[in-house]
Amino acid sequence: MTVPLTLLGLIEREPRHGYDLKRDYDTYFGRGKPLSFGQVYSTLSRLARDGKVVISDLEPGEGPDRKRYVITDAGASEVETWLREPVAAEPHLQTVLFAKVTLALMLGRDAEAYLDTQRAAHLQRMRELTEIKRSGGPVDALLADHGLFHLEADLRWIDLTVARLDAIAQEVRT
Amino acid sequence: MTIIEARNVVLSFGETPALRGADLAVAEGELLAIMGPSGSGKSTLLHCLAGILVPDSGEILFEGRRVDQLGETARSSLRRDKFGFVFQFGQLVPELSAQENVALPLLLNGVRRAAAVAEARTWFGRLGLDGLEHRRSGELSGGQAQRVALARGLVARPRVLFTDEPTGALDSLTGEHVMDLLVGSAREQGTTVVLVTHEARVAAYADREVVVRDGKVHSLTAEVIA
Numbered sequence: 437m438t439v440p441l442t443l444l445g446l447i448e449r450e451p452r453h454g455y456d457l458k459r460d461y462d463t464y465f466g467r468g469k470p471l472s473f474g475q476v477y478s479t480l481s482r483l484a485r486d487g488k489v490v491i492s493d494l495e496p497g498e499g500p501d502r503k504r505y506v507i508t509d510a511g512a513s514e515v516e517t518w519l520r521e522p523v524a525a526e527p528h529l530q531t532v533l534f535a536k537v538t539l540a541l542m543l544g545r546d547a548e549a550y551l552d553t554q555r556a557a558h559l560q561r562m563r564e565l566t567e568i569k570r571s572g573g574p575v576d577a578l579l580a581d582h583g584l585f586h587l588e589a590d591l592r593w594i595d596l597t598v599a600r601l602d603a604i605a606q607e608v609r610t
Numbered sequence: 611m612t613i614i615e616a617r618n619v620v621l622s623f624g625e626t627p628a629l630r631g632a633d634l635a636v637a638e639g640e641l642l643a644i645m646g647p648s649g650s651g652k653s654t655l656l657h658c659l660a661g662i663l664v665p666d667s668g669e670i671l672f673e674g675r676r677v678d679q680l681g682e683t684a685r686s687s688l689r690r691d692k693f694g695f696v697f698q699f700g701q702l703v704p705e706l707s708a709q710e711n712v713a714l715p716l717l718l719n720g721v722r723r724a725a726a727v728a729e730a731r732t733w734f735g736r737l738g739l740d741g742l743e744h745r746r747s748g749e750l751s752g753g754q755a756q757r758v759a760l761a762r763g764l765v766a767r768p769r770v771l772f773t774d775e776p777t778g779a780l781d782s783l784t785g786e787h788v789m790d791l792l793v794g795s796a797r798e799q800g801t802t803v804v805l806v807t808h809e810a811r812v813a814a815y816a817d818r819e820v821v822v823r824d825g826k827v828h829s830l831t832a833e834v835i836a
Contacts, residue, residue, distance in 0.1 A: 555821070556830035562814035570790060584811055591810045595647065598823075 439471065440479050441518045444511050447489055451506040454480055464575060480505055488514060533590065537597060541605045548601055551594050558587050558594070612671075613638040613802050614659055614770055616827075619668035621654060628654040629665065630825035636770075641793065641803040643813035646822035653774055655822060656806045660693055660772045661685040673769075690718055694768035694801070696792070698775040700759035702747035708758045709734070709743040715766040733761035737791050753784035757791060764795050771796055774806040782811075789815045 439461075446452060446460050454476050462470040480503075483489045488511030495502040507515070533554065540547035565580040565587075572580070597604070612635045621629040628651045636642050636659075646652040657663040658670055661677045664685075670677040672692065677685065689695075694715070702711045709730045716726035734740050737757045747755055756776065763771050776792060777785030793815050796803045805816055813819045821828045 552821075552828065552830055559810060559814060559819055559830070562810060563816075566811075566814040569786075570793075584814070588810045599647065 439475070440483060441515060443476070443479055444483060444488055444507060445515050445519075447505050448507045448512055448515055451492055451504050453495070453502050453504055455502070457505070467579065483511065487511075533593070537604075538608055541601070541608045544609070547605070548598055551598050551601075555591060555594050558591050562587050562591075611638050612636065613640075613673060614804070615669075615671045616655065616659055616665075617669040617671070619655070619658055619665040619670065621658060621663060621665045627825055629658065629668075631668070632658075632822070632825060632827045634659070634820060634827045636802060636804060639800055639802055640818065641796065641816040642805065643816035643819040644804065644806045644822060644827075645808060645810070645813050645819055648808070650822040651825040652806050652822040655827070656772055656774055656804060659804060660695070660770075661688055690715070691766075692769045694763035694766065694771040696756075696759050696763040696771065696773040696776045698778040700747065700752075700755040702750075702755055702758060702762075704747050707744045707746060708739070708750065708754075711747070711758055712761045712765050714762060719766055730761070730765055733765060736795070737761055738787075752780050753788065756780060756784075756788050760788065760792055760795070764799065764801065767799055768801055770802045770804060772804050775808070776805070777807075777809065777812055785812070 442461060442465055443457055446457055452460070454473070457480075458471050458473060458476045461476075480489065484491065484505070487508055489505045489507055491503045492506040493504050495504065536550060536554075537547050539545075540550055562584055565583050569577045569580040569584075615635045616632050619629050619632040620627075630651075632651065632655050634644075634655065644652045644655060654663065658665050658678075661670070661672075661680070662685075664678055668678070672688065677688065680688065702708070703714070706714070709727055712730035712733055713723075713726040716729055717723065721729070731743060734743055737760065739754060739757055739761070742750065742754060742758075745754075747758075750758065756779070760776070763773070771792075773792070777788055780788060789812060792803070795801075803816070805812070807813050819830065821830060
C-alpha cells in the first residue's frame with residue numbers, strides 16, 4: 437500500500453520519469469529491496485488510470501518514448517490525507533513472540549530460554565541498526581531509529597515477561 | 611585475550627546477596643554491555659571488576675593478576691593508573707573548571723600541571739566542547755557535563771573504561787551523541803569498555819551484552835541463536 441503513495445509523493449515533489457522515480461525510491465525507501473521496473477510502471481499506469489497523475493510530455497529516445505508524470509489535485513489530496521492520518525497501532529502482542537511464550541508455558545517448555553534467545557537476536561539487530569546510524573547520514577538514522585525504538589519496546593516486553601513467567605505459567609496451565 | 615575477569619564472584623551486603631557466583635571475561639579492546647533489572651547486581655559486578663568492591667569469595671583478575679587480593683592502596687593505584695570511570699551524573703568536582711576536571715587523572719598520575727592541562731584541552735575540540743574549558747560544572751548542560759566526564763575518563767588512556775548508566779540522565783539525542791563519542795574515542799585509543807546500562811539502545815553500541823539476573827551472569831551470544 438505504501439509504494440503507490442510513496443511514488444505519488446515523489447511525483448508531487450517533482451514531476452518525474454519512471455526511471456527517476458525508481459532511483460529516488462530505491463535511494464530513500466528501498467533499503468535493500470529495490471523496486472522492479474515492472475512494479476514502477478504498473479503502479480504509474482494505475483495512478484494514471486485513477487486520475488492521480490497525468491503524463492505531461494513524451495520525450496523521444498532510442499527506446500520507447502519516456503513519459504513524465506505530474507501529480508493531479510486528486511493525487512495531491514490523497515498524499516495529503518495519507519500523511520495526515522496516523523498508521524493503525526500495530527497489535528504487537530498478537531505476534532509470534534506472544535504465541536511462542538504462551539505456547540511454551542502451556543507445554544511446560546523453557547520459555548525463559550526462548551526469551552533469552554530472542555533477546556539476543558533483537559540486540560544483534562539493534563547493533564546492526566546502530567552501526568547503520570553511526571556510519572550513515574541523517575536519513576539512515578531516521579529509519580534506523582524507527583527500527584531501534586520498536587525493537588526496544590519488544591525488549592522491554594521480553595524483560596517484563598521474563599520477570600512474570602512464573603505467574604503467567606500458573607495462569608495458562610490451569 | 612582476556613583483560614579482566616570475574617570468577618565465581620560472591621558478594622553480599624549484610625544479609626542481602628548481590629552476586630551469587632558471577633562469572634565474566636572481557637576481551638582486550640572489547641565493548642561489553644552489562645544489562646539487567648534494577649537490583650540484579652550489575653553495578654555491584656562493575657564495582658568488583660573495577661576494584662572498588664572486594665568480593666566475599668571468588669576471584670577478580672586484571673591482566674592475569676588477582677585484584678581481589680590487593681590491599682586498598684594497591685587497588686587505588688590500579689584504579690588510578692589503569693582504569694577510567696564515567697558515571698551517570700558525571701560527578702565532576704564542582705570547585706574545578708571543566709579543563710581542570712579533565713586534567714585531574716593526569717595530575718593524580720604525577721603529570722605536571724601545564725602538560726596535564728594542555729592534554730586536557732585537546733579533548734575539548736574532540737568532544738565538541740570548545741569554549742567551555744573554564745566553566746564550572748554548574749554552568750554546563752547535562753550533555754556537556756557528561757562529555758567532560760567522558761574526557762576525564764579517557765584522558766589518561768586507561769586500559770579499561772568502566773561506565774555505569776552514562777546516558778541515564780540525558781535525553782535520547784544527547785545520550786546518543788555521548789555514546790557516539792564514547793565508542794569512537796574508546797575504539798580510537800584501544801580502550802576496553804565495560805558498560806552497565808538498563809537501556810537496550812545504549813547496549814546496542816557494545817560488541818556484546820550479558821544479562822545479570824539474581825546475581826549471576828547470563829551470556830547471550832549469537833551462538834545461542836544458531
